[in-house]
Amino acid sequence: MGYLQGFAVTLRKLLKGTETGRVVTTQYPDEKRPKPERFHGRHVLNRYEDGMEKCIGCELCAGVCPARCIYVRGADNPPDDPVSPGERFGYVYEINYLRCIHCDLCVEACPTEAITESKLFEFSFTNRSDAIYTKDELVVGDDGRPQKLPWEDWKPGDDEHTSAWVRATSPSGRADYEGQVAWSGELGYGIRSPERGQSEDDSVEADLDDDHSQHHHDDHDHPHDDHGGHH
Template sequence: MGYLDGFKVTFKKWAGTRTDSGKRVTMQYPEEVRPKPERFHGRHVLNRYEDGMEKCIGCELCAGVCPARCIYVRGRDNDPQEPTSPGERYGFVYEINYLRCIHCDLCVEACPTEAITETKLFEFAFTNREDAIYTKDELLVGDDGRPQKLPWEHWDGGFDAAEDTSGWMRATAPSGDARFEGIIAWAGELGYGVRDAEGGQPLDAALLQERERAGAAGGHDDDGAHGGHH
């Protein structure tokens, strides 16, 4: 293709030529927001139980597993008279540096209390370093269980909806392991309550036949027992 052919493509798009599906390739951001996949990893939130107690117990496992070393946590003993979390300790300091975060979701995997999860929000930008380092006050959900909305974040698109904010799948959740399909695995959360059990991933015909044969033989193999998570 010569360089003039490249200009032809550009002119067609500029003139309003649409794709075969009838949709323009270019979206007018921020007025138009592209839908996010179900497991999209965005900005984190720190969750609370239905009674308002914080889920974070300051164990620092999220900070320890983080490959980018963007999480800083310090725990403190709970006040016996006015505890912050149900455990002996709570997260006194919690910071995430989004100049380093790669949104790998390993912190969510490591958390034993489901305190930290990721929303689908990815439309946020900073003009200074301080704004990029989120503190506990900015990460902790409000009294309605929904995330704090900061001035430099673009929330249009419904990313604070219940299905988009928290409690969605880990690799070890029902969609990753067929043995846990239909089992409620998440604790109740402020503003959302107890969520329905996760569904399983669709299995291809060959894997279904393999599982049926294993079941008929009175046993199973490792590949058939895990519901298609790769």
């Protein structure tokens, strides 16, 4: 098929869609499709409700990354002014978005829920150095919200329902934990609500099982401390 024939196919589809009202092409950036709750986008480094950083510099995210786009170096916390509640904190944290494939394995590996992925996936870098995000750019602000850099196109809701909270709803895929909170509070959000069932029927069933879930939780007696991670 030649170039002109290809354009003719496109033109016919466009005219037909205009007549039937079923045009599938959106006018970017004025028209944007809503992003799903499990969308994987730009990372953020979270903080506890008291402002301390969740990252402990364990480097597990860097070790599990298949694209080798994460570089982390930990350091001992200053006794007089600790950065995180543990013995160590993330002194250096970098993500190279020219390599990142947004697989979310770093989020899965993090033991303290420090790193999560937002829905932002619209970058416009003018040079390679801007694509390498440093800790100063990744750590959330004092309001708990991601920092909005000049080359990013943030939309309302892009910082909500981040991947960590979705995946932590049912640890290791066990349905027994569905609907139970199993993570620590987050600056700007507090304790996020767990994701419900995958369909309307599942949500109804989950509501009916609330009493059973609460009883199951009490039997195991997992108290939350101020800086707890996954149970």
